[in-house]
Amino acid sequence: MLAAHKSTINIALANANLRIAAIPPEVLDSYKDMIADTTNDLNTHLQDMQEKIDRLKAGDVTAVDEVALEWHAMAEEKESTKQGLDMCARLSAQINQFEAASAESAQYAGRPSAHKHIKTGLSQAGQSIKSLVGRLQSHEALVSSQLEAMSLQGVLSEPVASQLERLQQTKESLSQCIRIVSEAGKLAEERSNVFEDLTLADNSYAFSVSTVNDLVTARRLNLSGRSRHFGGQVTNETVQKSMEALTQLDAEHLRCSAGMDGSRKVTAFSTKTNDSPNSKNFRDRFGPGVTLVAKNE
Incomplete structure (x- = not known):
């Protein structure tokens, strides 16, 4: 007793x-x-x-x-x-x-x-x-x-x-x-919150948080590609800022991906000789050269 x-x-x-x-x-x-x-x-x-x-x-x-x-x-x-x-x-x-x-x-x-x-x-x-x-x-x-x-x-x-x-x-x-x-x-x-068996697709993110000091536990996370998981005891302000930051990162990633795709495009060139005075001076000084001219697509 x-x-x-x-x-x-x-x-x-x-x-x-x-x-x-x-x-x-x-x-x-x-x-x-x-x-x-x-x-x-x-x-x-x-x-x-x-x-x-x-x-x-x-x-x-x-x-x-x-x-x-x-x-x-x-x-x-x-x-x-x-x-x-x-x-x-x-x-x-x-x-x-x-x-x-x-x-x-x-x-x-x-x-x-x-x-x-x-x-x-x-x-x-x-x-x-x-x-x-x-x-x-x-x-x-x-x-x-x-x-x-x-x-x-x-x-x-x-x-x-x-x-x-x-x-x-x-x-x-x-x-x-x-x-x-x-x-x-x-x-x-x-006060106990348990998240289990979370699977996220590429370029996705998930939040498992508590803004009132509750316990948050995440188990068996399955992340792929650029997927991200955010968890813990945080404030509402932190959640909002984190979402904004992740959104900006995704937007920047899309811009970079678009720029890389454009840089991979190869421009075809044709060659021709040039008999202009400047070209003669070039040959006399540096040897024969080839002028590159872009082909019309």
């Missing part, structure tokens, strides 16, 4: 960073694995809680003894929740520091800039952290109240109805953790 809650906190914090950071494929894959493992752990524990609830409702007295073992886990869970709140506080402080340090040039006031992207992303991350802090504080208060109501000596005498209520609260806490992890998993999938 404690490990699952710690993983939930780590996933929630990573989810906040994921909204503002560009990440490599290896990190995203590791993040997805952690989400899958945590989801399995939470679902398993949720099932255990439901089984205990069902046994208590059915009058199984052995379930009461098992409830006593959770007292230690709740104490550790409270400490884990405090650590999560401390991490949220540090992350919030870093966000405030980033926002204060980010500055924008006056020339970028009316167009996209790093400052605007950072401000928007950090604002979203801040709201996510505030929401997480609220959930952690509520959970901490719940665990504290449960610890106050329990003790190792008096847990066996605790009314079954109270134990049922506490287990139901723990079950709801697990459900909240599962929702947090599920939301993070959906965002991780949304």
